[in-house]
Amino acid sequence: MNSFVSASTIAVPPEAEAEEVVRLTDVRRRFGTTPALDGVSLTVRKGEILGLIGRSGAGKSTLIRCLNGLEQADSGEVHIEGRRITGLSEKDLQPLRRRIGMIFQHFNLLSAKTVEENVALPLKIEGLGKAERLKRAAELLELVGLADKAKAYPSSLSGGQKQRVGIARALAARPALLLSDEATSALDPETTRSILALLKDINRKLGLTILLITHEMEVVRSVADRVAVIDAGRIVEEGPVWSVFADPQAPITQSLLGGIRPQLPDYIAARLSPLSGPEQILSVDMAGPAAQGALFADLSQALPQSFRLVHGGIDHIQNQPVARFFIAVPTRDSTLPEKVQQFLKARGARVEVLGYDTDHA
CATH class of the missing domain: 3.40.50.300 (P-loop containing nucleotide triphosphate hydrolases)
Structure with a gap:
């Protein structure tokens, strides 16, 4: 252990x-x-x-x-x-x-105590002897990468170093x-x-x-x-x-999640109509196996000239591919948007109709 x-x-x-x-x-x-x-x-x-x-x-x-x-x-x-x-x-x-250990936004370190004294403080409150406290503080400062800062005071540390001290202190009582x-x-x-x-x-x-x-x-x-x-x-x-x-x-x-996941570009979103237009704009979300396949290549082969890629990308979270794309489907053939949606859904994608692009010819 x-x-x-x-x-x-x-x-x-x-x-x-x-x-x-x-x-x-x-x-x-x-x-x-x-x-x-x-x-x-x-x-x-x-x-x-x-x-x-x-x-x-x-x-x-x-x-x-x-x-x-x-x-x-x-x-x-x-x-x-x-x-x-x-x-x-x-x-x-x-x-x-x-x-329960706590680490805080503003570090909450005692300015009059050294780094090692700050880390050892919870152990002092518990009543542990000085030698044992300092030994434990040294172990923890090694763990957080600040072994050389034991005798320093918080005022000499950067924000990141202060937070590392805060983490070490939070771990002191195991x-x-x-x-x-x-x-x-x-x-x-x-x-x-x-x-x-x-x-x-x-x-x-x-x-x-x-x-x-x-x-x-x-x-x-x-x-x-x-x-x-x-x-x-x-x-x-x-x-x-x-x-x-x-x-x-x-x-x-x-x-x-708005600032992390791909979003439809503002200039396209601003001209969307809920009624009709030359292209239907779809958001396509996929994760896991569905995001790993050649989904759009298969779609192009099954339904040639059925869409154009507007925006999007693939991320990897917890070793899982997570994808979000926006595509435009021509509406000149009134049956095409539904065919595209059915194709994507059958392959595990979540599809949402965002509206119609009124300006794209």
């Missing part, structure tokens, strides 16, 4: 430890008449990275606070490693909180669950990629369960195994990342 992983001090049913680290069942929390959480049910399995995404005010922060016991749900149940925490006293919550609360929102894109790669590496090396709270779909795409979308206090969609990206169902998910 990796030296960074140790058994919990809390008795955990073996089956819960093997399957679920977090389980929320119909959790509700109101502030006045406003529902912050409105019947949330969600699980996070051992060793997975779950991305919880939603806009500001969707309920992400309240959900985190219910997980670490800073907020008590009005109803429903919250389980951590198989133990029901709803209604526990502050004293009983303390050992449980040591099983948590079962790591909560990442918008941890890359204050970082530039290159630094964000390096931090997400570090989290993925830690997940693999330690088997650590991670719940990523974010409003950025690119963060979810880069590192998560599953994604859950929260809107107005409800989980409106969840599933494997590649599957949700390939076929988003909820309007909020479609909106959040």
Whole structure:
């Protein structure tokens, strides 16, 4: 077993430890008449990275606070490693909180303490001796790539280095669950990629369960195994990342994915008519095996001169091809659009009629 992983001090049913680290069942929390959480049910399995995404005010922060016991749900149940925490006293919550590590958007480092002192702080609070604290801090700084910064102060570090210190500190007490609360929102894109790669590496090396709270779909795409979308206090969609990206169902998910998935060019979208035109514009979404085949080559052979490619591309998410294309189908033969749609659907594509291009001759 990796030296960074140790058994919990809390008795955990073996089956819960093997399957679920977090389980929320119909959790509700109101502030006045406003529902912050409105019947949330969600699980996070051992060793997975779950991305919880939603806009500001969707309920992400309240959900985190219910997980670490800073907020008590009005109803429903919250389980951590198989133990029901709803209604526990502050004293009983303390050992449980040591099983949860937190990393924050603004790092929350103590400026008057060195890097190693910041990392070792949770262990000092636990009462561990200085030699053991510093040994553990050294191990963790090696893990996050900052072994040479142990004696430095936070003011001398870059934003990415500060977040690495925050990650090391969150791991100090050997948590079962790591909560990442918008941890890359204050970082530039290159630094964000390096931090997400570090989290993925830690997940693999330690088997650590991670719940990523974010409003950025690119963060979810880069590192998560599953994604859950929260809107107005409800989980409106969840599933494997590649599957949700390939076929988003909820309007909020479609909106959040707008900057990542190919979109119909604005100048074409602006001239679409719902009634008629020389070309029908279709969006074609495919994932998995359907996206790997020679779909358009087969279409051209079966129905010559039946379409032109307007825009689109293929991405790979979790080693799965995910494709989205926009094609224009001539309407001079009134039966052709339906034939094209049937052909594509029969081969596993999801097809949507967006309208008619009124300007293309």
